[in-house]
Amino acid sequence: MLDHINQLIAINLQLFHKAKHNQLHLKDFRDSEGKQLSAAKLLANFMQQKELIQPNATEKNTYQLTEFGNNISLFGGWEKHLENESKLHTLFQKETAQIIDEEPQKIRTTLLSVAIVLITLIILCML
Numbered sequence: 001m002l003d004h005i006n007q008l009i010a011i012n013l014q015l016f017h018k019a020k021h022n023q024l025h026l027k028d029f030r031d032s033e034g035k036q037l038s039a040a041k042l043l044a045n046f047m048q049q050k051e052l053i054q055p056n057a058t059e060k061n062t063y064q065l066t067e068f069g070n071n072i073s074l075f076g077g078w079e080k081h082l083e084n085e086s087k088l089h090t091l092f093q094k095e096t097a098q099i100i101d102e103e104p105q106k107i108r109t110t111l112l113s114v115a116i117v118l119i120t121l122i123i124l125c126m127l
Contacts, residue, residue, distance in 0.1 A: 017073035022065035
């Protein structure tokens with residue numbers, strides 16, 4: 001289901017990018033076969049949630065591409081964006097796991113350094 005929605009977003013994002021003034025009427029939304037999309041309003045709402053499009057302020061049932069949506073179109077499209085987002089998420093998870101694994105060692109090293117300094121100070125005070 002999500003793959004189908006992503007496919008529809010990709011198709012219609014391209015249509016927005018190619019359209020005059022980057023605007024489309026709901027009747028101009030298309031499915032994977034190029035046919036008028038019956039659930040255009042639902043897809044428009046979903047694309048709005050993703051901040052890809054916004055309603056046109058003056059024309060009813062017309063939407064325009066946002067700056068974010070335009071950038072997605074310019075830099076490879078929706079599928080490329082999802083791929084990059086997935087790679088970024090994976091990298092973030094790896095880095096977070098590495099930090100979590102390394103942090104206890106850093107804390108132990110810091111505590112050991114503090115203990116050595118304290119013992120040295122105690123010994124110096126006893127002299």
